[in-house]
Amino acid sequence: MPDSVEIQDALTEIKKSMEKAIISGGEKEKTALIRSQKLIKLIHDAVKSEFIKAGVNSENIKPKIGVSEGELKLAGFFKKKDQDICIIPNNLHEKEEISDSGLLLGEKDRYGKEYTEHIISVNIRSQLSSLAKNFDTLYERTFAESLNLHMRCPKMCLGEVYMIPVCEYDTHAAQEKKISFADRISSIEKYLLAFNMINLRKSVKDELYKYERVCLLVVDFRKKIPKIYHDDTELKKDALLPYNTRATISRLNFRTFAKDLLKIYAGRFGSNKFK
Numbered sequence: 316m317p318d319s320v321e322i323q324d325a326l327t328e329i330k331k332s333m334e335k336a337i338i339s340g341g342e343k344e345k346t347a348l349i350r351s352q353k354l355i356k357l358i359h360d361a362v363k364s365e366f367i368k369a370g371v372n373s374e375n376i377k378p379k380i381g382v383s384e385g386e387l388k389l390a391g392f393f394k395k396k397d398q399d400i401c402i403i404p405n406n407l408h409e410k411e412e413i414s415d416s417g418l419l420l421g422e423k424d425r426y427g428k429e430y431t432e433h434i435i436s437v438n439i440r441s442q443l444s445s446l447a448k449n450f451d452t453l454y455e456r457t458f459a460e461s462l463n464l465h466m467r468c469p470k471m472c473l474g475e476v477y478m479i480p481v482c483e484y485d486t487h488a489a490q491e492k493k494i495s496f497a498d499r500i501s502s503i504e505k506y507l508l509a510f511n512m513i514n515l516r517k518s519v520k521d522e523l524y525k526y527e528r529v530c531l532l533v534v535d536f537r538k539k540i541p542k543i544y545h546d547d548t549e550l551k552k553d554a555l556l557p558y559n560t561r562a563t564i565s566r567l568n569f570r571t572f573a574k575d576l577l578k579i580y581a582g583r584f585g586s587n588k589f590k
Contacts (some may be wrong), residue, residue: 316381317381318380319360319362319364319367319368319380319539320357320361320363320364320380320574321361321364321541322358322361322362322365322532322569323540323541323543324361324385324511324534325357325358325361326357326358326361326534326543327540327541329354329536329541330536330541331351332348332354333345333348333349333354333443333536334494335483337484337493337494338492338494339488339493341438341489341491341492341534342486342489342490343488344491345484347488349443349444350524352383354374354441354443355439355440355441355581356383356568358439358441358476358532359374359383359399359400359439360380360381360479360536362400362437362439362476362573363376363379363380363400364380364548364570365569365572365573366402366573366577366589367380368573369573369574369577370577370589370590371402371573371577371589371590372427372589372590374538375402375403375404375405375424375589376400376401376402376403377400377401377402377403378400378424378582385532386399386401386492387426387434388397388425388428389401389418389426389431389434389436389464390419390422390426390431390467391417391463391464391466391467391468392416392417392418392419392462392463392464393417393418393459393463393466394417394419394464395419395421395424395579396420396460397437398434398438398440399436399437399438400436400438400439401434401435401436401437402434402435402436402437402464402589403433403434403487404433404434404584404588404589405589405590407430407433407434408430409426409427409430410423410426410427410429411423411424411425411426411427412424412427412428416467416477417466417467420478425511425522428467428468429466431464431468431471432468432469432470432471432555433471433584434470434471434541435473435474435493435577435580436464436471436472436473437473437474437475437476437576437578438460438474438476439475439476439477439478439549439574440453440457440475440476440477440478440584441477441479441486441532442478442479443478443479443480443483444483444484446488449503450506450509452489454509456479457513458513458525459524460473460474460475461516461523461524462473462523462524463505465523465524465525466523469479469519469523469581470519470584471512472527472576472580472583473516473526473527474526474527474528474572475528475529475530475566476527476529476530476532476569476572477510477529477530477531477532478499478501478532478534479506479532479533479534479537480501480534480536481500481501481503481533481535481536481537481555482496482497482499482500482501482535482537483496483497483499483501484496484497485497491543496537497534499507500555502548503533503550503555503556503562504556504557504560506531506533507556507562507563507564507567508561508562509562510529510531510567511529511534511562511566511567513525513529514526514528514529514566514567515527515528515529515566516538519583520535525585527575527579527580528572528575528576528579529567530567530568530572531564531567533550533555533564543569545568545569545570546564546565546567547563547564577589
């Protein structure tokens with residue numbers, strides 16, 4: 316089990332595994348690999364590592380690095396759902412109760428509202444294909460998840476890491492077991508504008524569909540070592556963002572994701588809860 320995983324190493328391994336699958340079994344094997352969740356779990360571990368580097372004790376993170384099982388199924392207003400990463404403060408104890416509102420009215424909640432609300436929950440998504448086709452559905456699903464938990468636990472600190480490629484692997488080339496990328500570049504500007512709209516929920520009175528912190532992980536897998544975009548200057552230099560746009564990645568970058576979430580949490584619940 317690794318002690319930590321760097322995001323660059325995780326993305327390099329994703330590229331290596333994707334291209335190995337294409338050469339070995341074409342589009343079918345590539346699709347099977349994505350659906351297996353093996354690739355996204357690498358990002359899970361990189362995100363957990365960022366929290367550890369920011370001062371969180373690894374014992375406070377569920378599931379632990381390198382472990383997939385043990386996700387907490389937390390109850391919101393509409394449904395219960397497994398959370399990819401939960402960071403649990405010290406001296407917090409589960410207290411089973413009966414839900415008194417929402418679509419879960421009358422159902423048992425193993426953890427209880429107070430326990431749930433004091434957790435930092437982070438979910439991880441990636442979209443390695445069909446970016447234009449599935450945008451609306453996946454975007455709606457993203458803010459429905461935050462709405463579900465915030466309607467029941469308005470103080471809860473939620474994070475989202477969403478990875479998109481600059482260019483998708485070419486499906487037709489993959490069918491012939493060849494590595495190539497689509498000519499079309501993803502609409503980075505559209506994604507930045509959309510995810511900034513649900514980012515940085517600093518007050519418990521802010522819109523419930525927002526996240527306390529979203530990270531849009533923009534990655535160019537065409538490079539030998541996948542390139543991660545952290546600032547607007549890089550995006551504009553590589554012609555991925557117009558110079559006159561109001562879209563920005565500055566508040567969506569990976570580098571400060573964990574620190575930003577912990578800072579917002581400390582403002583609501585106090586400091587040094589995860590050491």
